[in-house]
Amino acid sequence: MIWEVELIIYLFLALSAIVALEVKDMLVAVVMMTIFSFLMALLFVAMGAIDVGFTEAVIGAGVTGILFVVVVFQTSRKSND
Amino acid sequence: MNRQIDSPIVLLGARLLSPYIMLFGWYVIIHGHYSPGGGFQGGALLAASLLLIRVAGGSKLAELQIREFATTPLAVIGVVIYFATGLVAMMMGGHFLDYEALPIPGMEPAWLRYTGILIIEVGIGLAVMAILIMIYDNMVRGEDYA
Amino acid sequence: MKALKILILVFFAGIMIYASSDLPFRGDPDNLMHAEESITGTTVKGSYFIQNAYRDARTPNMVTVVLGDYRSIDTFGEQVVIYTAGLITLLVLRRSKRRSE
Numbered sequence: 001m002i003w004e005v006e007l008i009i010y011l012f013l014a015l016s017a018i019v020a021l022e023v024k025d026m027l028v029a030v031v032m033m034t035i036f037s038f039l040m041a042l043l044f045v046a047m048g049a050i051d052v053g054f055t056e057a058v059i060g061a062g063v064t065g066i067l068f069v070v071v072v073f074q075t076s077r078k079s080n081d
Numbered sequence: 082m083n084r085q086i087d088s089p090i091v092l093l094g095a096r097l098l099s100p101y102i103m104l105f106g107w108y109v110i111i112h113g114h115y116s117p118g119g120g121f122q123g124g125a126l127l128a129a130s131l132l133l134i135r136v137a138g139g140s141k142l143a144e145l146q147i148r149e150f151a152t153t154p155l156a157v158i159g160v161v162i163y164f165a166t167g168l169v170a171m172m173m174g175g176h177f178l179d180y181e182a183l184p185i186p187g188m189e190p191a192w193l194r195y196t197g198i199l200i201i202e203v204g205i206g207l208a209v210m211a212i213l214i215m216i217y218d219n220m221v222r223g224e225d226y227a
Numbered sequence: 228m229k230a231l232k233i234l235i236l237v238f239f240a241g242i243m244i245y246a247s248s249d250l251p252f253r254g255d256p257d258n259l260m261h262a263e264e265s266i267t268g269t270t271v272k273g274s275y276f277i278q279n280a281y282r283d284a285r286t287p288n289m290v291t292v293v294l295g296d297y298r299s300i301d302t303f304g305e306q307v308v309i310y311t312a313g314l315i316t317l318l319v320l321r322r323s324k325r326r327s328e
Contacts, residue, residue, distance in 0.1 A: 047253060050117040051290045058122050062129040063213055066136060070220050114286045119294065153317065160310050163303055178299040194284040198295040201302075208306055212313035219320040 006046055013039045026077055030068045037061040095137035102130035110206045114195065120205025127206065128213035135217060152215040159208025163201050170197075 013036065020032035037060030044053030106126030109118035135143040147155075167178035175182025180197025181190040188196065251258045259265070263274045280292040294302050 051119070051122075054117050054122050055125075058125040058129065063125055063132065066129075066132050067217065067220065069136075070217065074220075113291050114288055116288065117290070119291055156310055156313060160306060163306060167299075167303070178303070180296065191283060191285045194296055195286055198284060198286065198291060201295055201299065202291075205302070205306055208310060212309055215313045216316045219316045222320065 006043070009039055009043055009046075013043070024079055026072045026079055027069070029079075030065060030072060033068070034061050034065045037064070092137050095133045099130045099133050102126055102133070106130060106206075106210075110202055111199075113202055114198065120202035121209055123202075124206035124209030125213065127210040131210070131214055132217055135214075140221075147214065149218050152211045152218065155211035156208050156215065159204045159206070159211060162204030162207070166197060166200050166204070 016032045016036045016039065020029045020036065023029050023032065037056055040060065041053040041057035044050075044056055103126075106123045106129075108123075109116075109126060110120055110123030113119040113123065131143070131146055134146060140149075166180075166183070169184065170179045170182045171177045173182040173184050178197075180194045183193050183197055185193060185196060255261075260271070260273065263271060265271055276293055276297060277289065280289045281287060284292045284296055286292050
């Protein structure tokens with residue numbers, strides 16, 4: 001892939017990770033983690049590991065997101081961190 | 082959680098999207114020899130299509146697709162398909178999971194390996210689908226989020 | 228405490244960037260993992276898989292052949308691990324509907 005596009009993906013990766021750590025609403029954190037997984041899958045595909053990227057997109061963005069949403073609904077939604 | 086939101090739009094979107102995800106999951110499993118993918122990814126896609134209905138429509142609607150008590154036997158069937166393939170190959174004189182010894186008549190050894198890989202991919206897909214749904218069902222503990 | 232957290236994160240990022248500066252370039256054919264012989268003189272098994280995967284299983288996707296044929300016992304162990312994880316959620320988290328009411 002063109003290296004400028006990869007640089008933009010890396011910047012968004014770091015940004016989404018920081019937002020997911022610092023935000024108060026846990027549902028926003030789950031969505032940010034999903035975005036992190038998608039960008040990670042994009043980077044895996046850019047590195048040539050297509051199967052790993054596919055697995056990351058399906059598991060990290062789809063199923064893990066659903067399970068984390070269930071966990072957020074069963075515990076408290078706001079973090080007092 | 083006693084949050085009851087009756088949103089027909091979310092349910093309609095989930096119902097529209099779910100069959101296509103399921104079809105794509107079967108495509109990924111069956112076509113894994115030629116394109117990226119395989120049993121694990123396809124099984125996760127199948128589980129995602131079923132979990133979408135479970136999240137959007139609640140357990141009463143999801144019981145029409147796959148019951149809660151049916152997931153554990155499906156997972157066992159998936160593991161047993163994999164194990165039985167290796168065991169049959171071992172009984173016919175090969176090593177464990179040596180697909181060349183599978184008793185399918187009229188096939189070259191290379192095409193026997195092709196068929197063996199296809200069989201175990203279906204087993205992996207079934208097991209992964211059933212186990213992911215089982216984890217969700219045990220996590221919500223019989224409550225509804227719809 | 229917050230300054231300490233940020234300091235640890237920056238320090239960790241510096242260590243990771245320093246470690247990744249020594250990695251080989253992506254897609255370079257002279258990399259060690261693409262060579263036919265390793266440094267110690269033994270043949271690399273991956274080159275055999277790359278050259279003979281289509282002949283052995285008539286499958287164009289090499290990853291499927293390695294996961295499903297050459298290293299199929301590894302995949303079997305992975306599936307047993309997933310199955311065990313499902314059974315553990317069944318044992319730990321399960322609560323029947325009638326008993327909770």
